Amino acid sequence: MTRTARAAVCRDWNQPIGVETIQVEPPRRDEVTIRLHACGVCHSDLSAATGVIAFPPPLVLGHEGAGEVVAVGEGVEDFQAGDRVITSFVSMCGTCRYCNAGRPVLCETVNSALTTLPDGTVRTHDGDGNALNVFSGCGVMAEYATLHVNNVVPVTDDVPMDRAALVGCAVMTxxxxxxxxxxxxxxxxxxxxxxxxxxxxxxxxxxxxxxxxxxxxxxxxxxxxxxxxxxxxxxxxxxxxxxxxxxxxxxxxxxxxxxxxxxxxxxxxxxxxxxxxxxxxxxxxxxxxxxxxxxxxxxxxxxxxxxxWFGSARPRYDFPRLFGLYAGGQLLLDELVSQRYTIEEAPRAFADMEAGRNARGVILFE
Ligand SMILES: [Zn+2]
Ligand SMILES: [Zn+2]
The missing domain is CATH 3.40.50.720 (NAD(P)-binding Rossmann-like Domain)
Structure with missing residues (x-):
């Protein structure tokens, strides 16, 4: 089923970030659809909105998402509906020499697909049916998102969603x-x-x-x-x-x-x-x-x-280590989240970040 979602979208570089209603298609092979609970507001999202990171608009922002799986595509065996996950913006093929060397952030096969899913297409459209690009295969500053299964990582139950979201970018980096x-x-x-x-x-x-x-x-x-x-x-x-x-x-x-x-x-x-x-x-x-x-x-x-780059991450190895350090009291996550916003308040979240008012702002979805 195609889902309707409120999402933060960059329509053009250096234009105010808008919040609009988008359509999110169901998962295809090796993809999952997640319902977002939280999404961190990262400086890289701002850089994409200003063109410093040259992702062509229109672009659904967001790459620090946490949520639950609501649908899985054909061939997905690691996840099922209800699983808690966070997103990883590293698209990795798993077969190139860098992936084989344990350096997926350098993956040469699919890192070119930075504003689409790894197959070069998107599952996101605006109200008029026009395709919307997605930030680094994610586009998770939205109520729903469909991603490649390699762009999600399981989260243990003991980490609250708003804090888990940050592990996928700022903390890992x-x-x-x-x-x-x-x-x-x-x-x-x-x-x-x-x-x-x-x-x-x-x-x-x-x-x-x-x-x-x-x-x-x-x-x-x-x-x-x-x-x-x-x-x-x-x-x-x-x-x-x-x-x-x-x-x-x-x-x-x-x-x-x-x-x-x-x-x-x-x-x-x-x-x-x-x-x-x-x-x-x-x-x-x-x-x-x-x-x-x-x-x-x-x-x-x-x-x-x-x-x-991205803390030389190997997401499915490193994220669980970080969750464990949080559970053990060594890794501070609660203190990182300095402000929470609704998706409708996304423009203000960006303004606050630009003004340097937050350690980390997080958007919470209903
Ligand atoms: Zn980030
Ligand atoms: Zn690779």
Missing amino acids: GVGAVFNTAQLEPGSTAVVFGAGGVGLNVIQGCRIAGARQIVAVDMSEDKLETARQFGATDTVLADDKAPKAVRKLTGGADYAFECVGRGAVAEQAYACLGKGGTVIIVGVAPRDDMTRINTLSLPAQERGIRGS
Whole structure:
């Protein structure tokens, strides 16, 4: 059955985000339809709405969804109606060399299908019957969504839906950058640039992994205060002198995480490193942004610089680990959700995020 859903839709870049009624077709082979309970409001959704991420509109936004399966397509054996799931925006074929190497975020077969389902088509149409693209195979800022089965992951009953939703993006991106990409060693020192939704999760990832010192750098005193709650041992206000202050505190950091997405910040992160230190670039910079580093310092001090995409996630392996850390009290999720909205309030949720008012805003569906 085709379902009617209220959804946040980007009609054109740099236009106000609208909420409209859309049609969601039933699942085809290897697909499921979910009824959303919650969807995180992510900076990447905003980037898609402004064209910084060049997903062609019209586009149903949302990729941090949590909900329950209401219908399964032919060939789906892992899920049935009533199962609790969260969405994963990593489309993975499971057969290419990257998927086989345990690096599905680099999947080369289906990552081109970023605004459709993996088969290149969509299940979403507007009131006039025109096709609507979906954000990264998801489009879950909507009451219903039909996705490929590889884009959903089961959730245990002990995680509330609004918190579970965040695991599918901000939490995985941040914590995964520490666990999977950096593989931070216990007793290390770390500095984290940017204490927003992702940066806070890098900070708590460092804490859980056993960093002995975690310095948070941000322009906002409020965010630095929140950073302490998540595990920062020291805080530094962001300005030109931040690297000097960090070096003084740490004696040269073992790891520096860039969660802002700007070459100038990446350079500051690099300047915080001690010998043998590594910068992990987590933030998503504009396409033409560049980073300049001193080439000789790479070999002479065995420094490193590498990127982390979606926390190098292997969703069906990592998400359950994160739920377990939440259940055990180590991973903070409740504290991440700073504001809740209805789907009709989606435009305000985006405005609040742009103004930096939230750790994380979440849309709750009735
Ligand atoms: Zn996101
Ligand atoms: Zn693949």
